[in-house]
Amino acid sequence: MEIAIQVHPHDVRDEGAETVVSNVAQRAGIRTIIAETGTLEERHPYPKGELEHNPIHNVVITNAFFEVPGSNSWFAGLPFRPVLSPEASQGQDYIEDLRAVAPKYGAEIMPWVKALNGAFAGEVEQVCVRTFSGDLIRTWLCPNNPLTESYVKNLVFGILEQYPSRAILVDRLRYPDWSGATVSIERMLTCFCPHCQSRMDVSGIDVDRLSELLQAFIQDPQLLLGWMSQQGPELEVLQAWFVFRNKSITSLAAKLWEAMQAWRQKQGTQTEYWLNLWPPSFAPLLGQDYPSLGQLCEGAKHFPYHKLGGGADLAAFVQALAGQGSKVGQEWIFGKVASLLKLGKLTYDEYRTCGLPVSFVADQTQWGKDAFGKNKIFTGIQIWDIPEEEIEHTIRSAIEGQADGLFFYCYGWATLGALDQVGQFLQNKER
């Protein structure tokens, strides 16, 4: 079974590589550390709380910067490139710092790459996704733009050559969701760039009609339920669009998978290629089709962080749709979303107080396994913002769902007590 934990750059800068690796190896008993090569626009920890063992910061806000110094040349042939963090611009390489310390603790470091999401410099407006009203989302590349394919290949193979590793974790191979620097439903209704519009035309989607429907939905989210129950032409257009999005991501994933196999052959290595996916109930809404993607990697981590609503921050989604003030509206929207996503019977109030039940972890893991066939499903285990004694239930739930691995999330957001809990569980499991 794969056992891993994910770390962010500020964990290592603020605590020092030695402290991080020693806590991970000695307290949590974990030997695989997955290090972020680029951050997201995100509050750490998310969405609330404090970094309890960080000696310098209580809270860190990151900006989707890239963390690999000297990487600008990887993107020399493209009109845009990722923006380096101030530390990486000065030549600091926190991943190399981890790699230097890891052997002393019998640990290994793996890179965690964000494929389509990042802060970019240069002419990214040609390549980034657009909402139906034409707004550019500059931090997200369109999967159908030919330059995106070239960017992601340069990124993945640049990183693999910089940090040779037993496996690589490729994240954010999907469309934007509703969270980012701010919460926005419109942000998840992409992409309407010229490439996508002409491809949608070819696949028979009436782009003008689709834009009208999305505009109407934004103004009155309840319309969606009417369209769903009528099973009429509105629903057909929307379904065709979701299929189009899934195929767009699958097609890019297939090109990467092919390139990965060629790269391995050329290098004579066996580096495994893993994807980071949304839990199966949410994934198709973001362009991720499990049965197809299961053929295009050796394994995938999904993140059914139940306290947060499947890693998806459902509360933010419900409030954005129903409005902050409308309790009745929030309850109603939540009920519809929960039934759509097969989350079980649960009121919004119950969800706000307790999150999703732990059984969500087993259900989603099993669902992923069924879709992936012989390939592996690793389950993200939430170890922050939950009672320490619930960590063991969560691990057991993942195992019940047939998980091939446990990826603990994440080092900096968890308390040291939570790391100790993980360590105790893993030690008892070995006996």
Ligand SMILES: [Zn+2]
């Ligand atoms: Zn596009």
